[in-house]
Amino acid sequence: MTSDDNLDFGVPAFDVVGAVAVLNQTLEYALPNMRIVGELASFKIAKNQWVYADIKDDYAKLRLFGTIYNLPGPLEDGMTVEVVARPQIHPQYNFSLNIISIRPVGEGHIKKAADLLKAKLDKEGLFDPSRKRLIPHPPARIGLIASVQSAAYADFIKIMDERWSGVNVEVYDAHVQGEKAEDDIVRGLKYFNERLDVDVVVLTRGGGSADDLAVFSVEQVVREVSASRVPTCVAVGHEVDTSLAELAADMRASTPSNAAELLFPDKEDMRERIRQNKFILDNLLTRRLEGEEIRIARARTDLAGMVEEVLARSKESVEQSKKILEMAHPKTAMKRGFVLVQAANGKLVSSVGQLQVDDNISMTLADGKAELTVTKLDKDLK
Amino acid sequence: MSTTKGSAGQKTFRQLEHELDEILVRVEGASYEDLDDLLKDHSDGMTIINQLEDKLKKAKNSIIKAKK
Numbered sequence: 001m002t003s004d005d006n007l008d009f010g011v012p013a014f015d016v017v018g019a020v021a022v023l024n025q026t027l028e029y030a031l032p033n034m035r036i037v038g039e040l041a042s043f044k045i046a047k048n049q050w051v052y053a054d055i056k057d058d059y060a061k062l063r064l065f066g067t068i069y070n071l072p073g074p075l076e077d078g079m080t081v082e083v084v085a086r087p088q089i090h091p092q093y094n095f096s097l098n099i100i101s102i103r104p105v106g107e108g109h110i111k112k113a114a115d116l117l118k119a120k121l122d123k124e125g126l127f128d129p130s131r132k133r134l135i136p137h138p139p140a141r142i143g144l145i146a147s148v149q150s151a152a153y154a155d156f157i158k159i160m161d162e163r164w165s166g167v168n169v170e171v172y173d174a175h176v177q178g179e180k181a182e183d184d185i186v187r188g189l190k191y192f193n194e195r196l197d198v199d200v201v202v203l204t205r206g207g208g209s210a211d212d213l214a215v216f217s218v219e220q221v222v223r224e225v226s227a228s229r230v231p232t233c234v235a236v237g238h239e240v241d242t243s244l245a246e247l248a249a250d251m252r253a254s255t256p257s258n259a260a261e262l263l264f265p266d267k268e269d270m271r272e273r274i275r276q277n278k279f280i281l282d283n284l285l286t287r288r289l290e291g292e293e294i295r296i297a298r299a300r301t302d303l304a305g306m307v308e309e310v311l312a313r314s315k316e317s318v319e320q321s322k323k324i325l326e327m328a329h330p331k332t333a334m335k336r337g338f339v340l341v342q343a344a345n346g347k348l349v350s351s352v353g354q355l356q357v358d359d360n361i362s363m364t365l366a367d368g369k370a371e372l373t374v375t376k377l378d379k380d381l382k
Numbered sequence: 383m384s385t386t387k388g389s390a391g392q393k394t395f396r397q398l399e400h401e402l403d404e405i406l407v408r409v410e411g412a413s414y415e416d417l418d419d420l421l422k423d424h425s426d427g428m429t430i431i432n433q434l435e436d437k438l439k440k441a442k443n444s445i446i447k448a449k450k
Contacts, residue, residue, distance in 0.1 A: 301449065303448075304445045304448060304449045307441070311441055314395070314434075314438055315438050317399075318434045318435060321402055321406055321427070321431060322428075324410065325405075325406065325409060325428060325431065328409040328410070328412075328420075328424060329424050330417065330421075340417065342417065347415055347416065348416065
C-alpha cells in the first residue's frame with residue numbers, strides 16, 4: 001500500500017500551516033489549559049519583556065513562553081515551579097506552553113524566590129524604614145482585606161471589638177491563597193486606595209504552609225502594598241519567615257489578633273492609664289499649689305515686715321517732731337522758770353533794745369501774769 | 383508745696399510731713415514777734431502730727447489684717 005492509498009482511505013491531508021491550525025484547535029478544545037509541576041531550566045528574559053524557559057523532569061522537557069507580567073518575581077534555574085499554561089504550536093517556533101501563571105512550589109524554592117525578590121525590592125528601597133508612616137491610633141475607619149470565612153477574619157474582628165468600639169470597618173472579601181489570591185489582594189488594595197476614606201488598610205490571613213502564604217511575597221502584591229497611599233498593616237499568621245508584603249507595609253503584625261492589638265488600644269488599659277494620669281496630675285497640682293501657698297505666705301510676711309520697718313521709721317520721725325513742737329511751746333519754758341515778756345502793744349519782747357524806762361510791760365509765767373513798769377535798763381548783761 | 387491729694391481727697395502722708403517740716407523750721411528758728419503766730423504754728427503742727435499718727439495706725443492695722 002502506498003501513501004496515496006492511505007489518503008484514499010479517509011486519512012485527512014493538510015499543508016503545514018493548516019496542520020498547525022488544526023492541531024491548535026484540537027488542543028484548545030481538548031486541553032485549553034494545563035497545570036504542570038517541574039524544574040525550571042534555561043530561564044531567560046529577553047528585551048526586558050519576553051520570558052523563555054524550559055520545564056523539565058528526569059524524562060521530559062517542554063518549552064515555556066510568556067511575559068514578565070506572568071512572573072511572581074525573580075526566578076532562576078533549578079527551582080521547582082508550578083506552571084498554568086496554554087499549550088500551543090507556533091507556526092515558526094514549534095510547540096510551547098504559553099504561561100498564564102507560574103509560581104515556585106516547595107518550601108525551599110518559595111524561599112529562594114522570595115529571597116531573590118527581596119534583594120531586588122530592597123535595592124529599590126521598598127523596605128526602607130524611612131518610608132514607614134504613622135497609623136492613627138486608634139484608626140476610626142479601616143479597610144480590611146481578608147477572607148470573611150476565615151478564622152483570621154473572625155479573630156481580628158473579635159479582638160478589635162473587645163478592645164475598642166465605634167470603629168467603622170469595611171471588608172473586602174478576598175482569596176488569600178491559591179490562584180485568585182494575587183488578583184483579589186491587588187484589587188482590594190486598589191479599591192481602598194481609590195476611596196481614600198479609610199485610615200488604614202489591613203491585609204491579613206492566618207498561618208499556613210509556605211505554599212499557602214506565597215502570595216504575600218509575590219512581586220505585584222508587594223509593590224501594591226508599598227505603593228498604597230493609605231497606610232497599610234499586613235498581618236500574616238506565622239512567626240518564622242516574614243513575608244515581603246509585611247516588610248513593605250507601614251506596620252507589621254505577627255497574627256490577625258496581634259494586628260487588632262497593635263491598631264487598637266484596650267479600653268480597660270486606657271481607662272486605667274487615664275485614672276493613673278489623673279492621680280499623678282492631682283498630686284502634681286496639689287504639690288505645686290502647696291509650694292505656691294508657702295511662697296505667697298513668705299512673700300506676705302516679707303512684705304509686711306518691710307512695710308512695718310518703714311512705718312516704724314515714720315512713727316519715730318513723727319514722735320521726734322512732736323517732741324520738738326512740745327519743747328517749743330512757751331508753757332514748757334515757763335514751767336522751767338522762764339517768762340514771756342510782752343510790750344504794751346502785745347508784741348513779744350526778746351531784746352532790751354525794744355524797751356525804754358517807764359514802759360509798761362506784761363510778764364507771763366506758768367501760772368499767771370504780772371503787769372510791770374521798766375525802771376532801769378542794762379544793755380550789757382552777759 | 384505739692385497740692386496732690388490722696389485718693390480720699392485728703393493730703394498724703396508725704397504732703398503732711400512736708401508741711402510739718404516747714405512748721406518745725408519756723409518754730410526752731412524762734413523768730414516770732416507775735417505770740418499768737420507761735421501758738422498757731424504749734425497748734426497746726428500738733429494737728430498734722432495727729433493726722434500722721436492716725437495714718438500710721440491705719441497702715442499698721444492693714445498690715446496686721448494682711449498678715450492673717
